[in-house]
Amino acid sequence: MPIASPPRSLFEKIWSRHEILRREDGQSLLYVDRHLVQDGSAPAFEMLRQQGLPLRAPQRAFATPDHYVPTGSRDLADIADPEKRAMVNALRSDSAEGGIEFFGLDDPRQGIVHVVGPEQGLSLPGSLIVCGDSHTSTHGALGALAFGIGASEVAHVLATQSIWQRKPATLRVTIAGRIADGVTAKDIILAIIGRIGAAGATGHVIEYAGPAITALSMEGRLTVCNMSIEAGARAGMIAPDDTTFAWLKGRPYAPAGADWDAALAGWRALPSDPGAKFDREVAMHADEIAPMVTWGNSPEDALPISGRVPDPRAAQDAGRRDAMTRTLAYMGLEPGTLLTDIAVDRVFIGSCTNGRIEDLRSAAAVARGRHIAQGVQAWVVPGSSLVKAQAEREGLDKIFRDAGFDWRYAGCSMCLATNGDLVAPQQRCASTSNRNFVGRQGPGSRTHLMSPAMAAAAAIAGHLVDVRQLPARN
Numbered sequence: 001m002p003i004a005s006p007p008r009s010l011f012e013k014i015w016s017r018h019e020i021l022r023r024e025d026g027q028s029l030l031y032v033d034r035h036l037v038q039d040g041s042a043p044a045f046e047m048l049r050q051q052g053l054p055l056r057a058p059q060r061a062f063a064t065p066d067h068y069v070p071t072g073s074r075d076l077a078d079i080a081d082p083e084k085r086a087m088v089n090a091l092r093s094d095s096a097e098g099g100i101e102f103f104g105l106d107d108p109r110q111g112i113v114h115v116v117g118p119e120q121g122l123s124l125p126g127s128l129i130v131c132g133d134s135h136t137s138t139h140g141a142l143g144a145l146a147f148g149i150g151a152s153e154v155a156h157v158l159a160t161q162s163i164w165q166r167k168p169a170t171l172r173v174t175i176a177g178r179i180a181d182g183v184t185a186k187d188i189i190l191a192i193i194g195r196i197g198a199a200g201a202t203g204h205v206i207e208y209a210g211p212a213i214t215a216l217s218m219e220g221r222l223t224v225c226n227m228s229i230e231a232g233a234r235a236g237m238i239a240p241d242d243t244t245f246a247w248l249k250g251r252p253y254a255p256a257g258a259d260w261d262a263a264l265a266g267w268r269a270l271p272s273d274p275g276a277k278f279d280r281e282v283a284m285h286a287d288e289i290a291p292m293v294t295w296g297n298s299p300e301d302a303l304p305i306s307g308r309v310p311d312p313r314a315a316q317d318a319g320r321r322d323a324m325t326r327t328l329a330y331m332g333l334e335p336g337t338l339l340t341d342i343a344v345d346r347v348f349i350g351s352c353t354n355g356r357i358e359d360l361r362s363a364a365a366v367a368r369g370r371h372i373a374q375g376v377q378a379w380v381v382p383g384s385s386l387v388k389a390q391a392e393r394e395g396l397d398k399i400f401r402d403a404g405f406d407w408r409y410a411g412c413s414m415c416l417a418t419n420g421d422l423v424a425p426q427q428r429c430a431s432t433s434n435r436n437f438v439g440r441q442g443p444g445s446r447t448h449l450m451s452p453a454m455a456a457a458a459a460i461a462g463h464l465v466d467v468r469q470l471p472a473r474n
């Protein structure tokens, strides 16, 4: 009788299929199936040029500009900073020179690289995906192993189609039960990070599992995996299932015909085997998860919207007390304030976390027939040009415009504010992005992270509010 092989996790299966060799120091050389390239990559191409190295497998790389692109127009001349304009231009010329497919500003497929990869069917179950950007963890939602890499590693992948990595540990986060109405994938991931902390998954790959996860749409899963990095994880992943396959089928770069059938057979074998061992396990229940908002400068500073700004005097130690005091000063908040009493100046609906079509639909469902509060400036920035076109076909742009929102072109925009889409100093922004760091949306900007429905509700109310308690339409 053959000896049964030990049960393996989704991560183990993908890792072992991509491991070319393992060095004595524990580093493994991994084969890269897909390399996504964004507009910060000029230094990597320059490294290759200096060493006279050709690209190893340009057909495995795809490029699109996102961080530096203007969102008020599609005109490169509207990028005020000449260095940033040069980065966008360099991505075009480097891609052309290297033979990499490029979705430029004039291409209907342009967008945030983590929205474009899944949307085009470039991110597939079982594959190893890298990109010179930390939120590459997003693509793990399709059952891939996907992680961000640094600039010199981008050059290494371009030259060799492989990457050195130390094998991470595994953490399974299981969410039992069903999330309540008004609770979204964003609330799930904010609740997880609130529980385990911003460094809670350092050195680990997270597999999200349990009924509350498998009930999520593909868009919701992408949101959850996107923020894995905000818990310190190397990557996040969700086992591929019928939701995944139905979502992928027919996408431009997904396999078709007999190739699809063959791929599907392989993908169905990917989920973690019963009994697979994880280095750590965290269990939560969906009943514990309410609509969440952050109050501080770390995504772990997340609370249910019914909560109050915490009091530093209740902190466990002096270090934490000082840090909280500094955070509240930066955020312009008083301890004990009801979160629902926090007024906002700006609202940003977009980013690779929450800039997909479903996100815009859920924000539009709140905005429909209502108007944003006086003094609030609210933006909707689709995650990709295809999301924008789809939303316009559905009339969502009209709903947003009628409600007083600005309807913009696709890009990273106010998530990082590196393209000049800024929140002014001391202005407060309800944002669907993933980071609320000091200065993230511009110097002195104050960011509160939340779901698209909650951000739309904040725009309407003029302050943070439980979307489920928004007053009825007139």
Ligand SMILES: CC(C)[C@H](C(=O)O)[C@@H](O)C(=O)O
Pocket: 040, 067, 132, 133, 134, 135, 148, 416
């Ligand atoms: C600019 C880029 C390298 C960066 C990242 O790695 O994530 C950005 O996308 C971000 O979200 O902070």
Ligand code: SF4
Pocket: 066, 067, 112, 114, 133, 135, 351, 352, 353, 411, 412, 415, 416, 433, 434
């Ligand atoms: S949308 Fe934000 S988080 Fe995502 S890649 Fe762009 S800057 Fe980074």
